[in-house]
Amino acid sequence: MFAITASGIDPEDPLAGLAASDRPEPTVPDGWTTVTVRAASLNQHDLWSLRGVGLRSEQLPMVLGCDAAGVDEDGNAVIVHSVIPGSETVGQDETLDPKRSLLSEVYDGTFAERVAVPRRNLVPKPEGLSFEEAACLPTAWLTAYRMLFELAQAQPGAPVLVQGAGGGVASALIQLGGAAGYRVYATSREEHKRARALELGAYQVLESGERLPERVDVVFDSVGQATWAHSLRSLRQGGRIVTCGATSGDAPSAELRRVFFLQLSIVGCTMGRREQLENLAWMCTRAGIRPEIDRVLPLSEASAGFAAMERGELMGKVVFTV
Template sequence: MFAITAARIDKDNPLDALGVGEHPDPVPPDGWTTVTVKAAALNHHDLFSLRGVGLSADKCPMVLGCDAAGLDEDGNPVIVHAVIGDADAGGGDETRDPRRSLLSEVHDGTFAEKVAVPRRNLIPKPDELSFEEAACLPTAWLTAYRMLFDKAGLEPGAPILVQGAGGGVTSALIRLAATSGYRVYATSRSETKRAKALELGAHEALESGARLPEKVDAVFDTVGAATWKHSLRALRPGGKIVTCGATSGDAPSAELTRVFFLQLQVIGSTMGSRDQLRRLVEFCARTGVRPEIDRVLPLARAAEGFRAMDQGDLFGKVVFTA
């Protein structure tokens, strides 16, 4: 079958490690099944994998990709939950299983004509969502859904800040929060991305590091070192930072004095459970909220999407069609 792989690991030039071509068809073990992929979405995780983050050289070549929507073996439209783990080991949540992994870390991923997954990882795709839209949900949108509705625990109308508008998670946060009645502030270095954030429903979009009109109840930070100081200073006393990533580095000054004096909370969040994905899909189907798709490319042109992500030249999701 045709697939996009991490042919090897290259920390300095990750795009040089991208493999494009034939790969063996998946052979599902007991309890697993195959899905014919119709659409798959690109994530920063895929770029990190080429650098060897979460993927070891001995696993290469590895089919990349976490997210997919397609047809199961009976021809039913389905969405793939990307977390390979045991919900029982995680107290009902696969993401807390200490042995969990994502597709494309231990098992081949979704950037291929077919992918093998545990049967329990499939949920029905509603007719209201296209395959391209559905493929955007399992990683970036599910991460945003958990951060906003589970980890932050805020009532609609609360002021929040989304750092670094433009990525898959941040565009999802803006759309989900604005649709649900939160007052959303967003930041970006790019004037174009600030304008797009306003189109998604942000109350106000500011330059990165700019002083906000008010202190917020929660900051959603996927950037890390470059925005951490600003995130702490944007919070009201008792406010929360919810973090799911550190694309600019993971070693900022903790500023513990500010954290304990203002009784701030720092909350980590990773992905979301299969049940949360099911609820997110229903939310989108019922409300008409749809993922922001930057571009759709055939799988054979996947390198273009990787290049755009590496250069930060996108807003929303890149989707590949098989």
């Protein structure tokens, strides 16, 4: 079967290890099944894999990709939840399993004609979502959903800040937050991304680092080093940062004096639970929310999507169709 793989690791030139090739059909352990992939979406995780973060050279070649929507062996339209438990987690939060992994870290990922996954990782795809839209949900949108509705602990109508408006998680936060009634401020270095953030439902947009008109209850930060100081300074007393990434590197200073004096909270988020993915899919359908898709490419042209992500020119998600 045709697949997009990591064939090499290069922290400085990640695209050098990207390959398109024929791969064996997936093996299916007990309790697993195969999904025929109709659409899969690109995440920063895939670029980090090519840089060697979470992926070792002895594991290569590895089929890349975390997110997919497709058809299971019984002909059902499904969305793939990409968190693979390393131990029995029934009734527990699989994202807290210390042995968990994402597809493409231990097991081959979704950038292929077929992918093997645990049966319990399949979520029904609502009829109102296309395969391309559904494929955007399992990583970036699920992370945003959990950040906003579980970890933020802010009332609808409250002011919140989304740093880095162009990314997949950020655009999801703007859309979901706006639909839920939050007063969403968003930042970006680029004018066209600020303009698009307004169209997606932001209350007000600002240049990166610009002082906000008011202090906010919650800051959602997936950027890290480049935005961390601004995130801390944008919070009211007792506010919190919910962080899910550090695409620009780790924060240069924790600024502990500010944290304890203003009684700030810092909460981390990695993905979300299977039932949250199912709830998210239905929320999008019922509320008429659709993921922001920057471009749709055939899987055979995946390298163009990777290159656009590395250049930072995206507004929303890149989706590959199979």
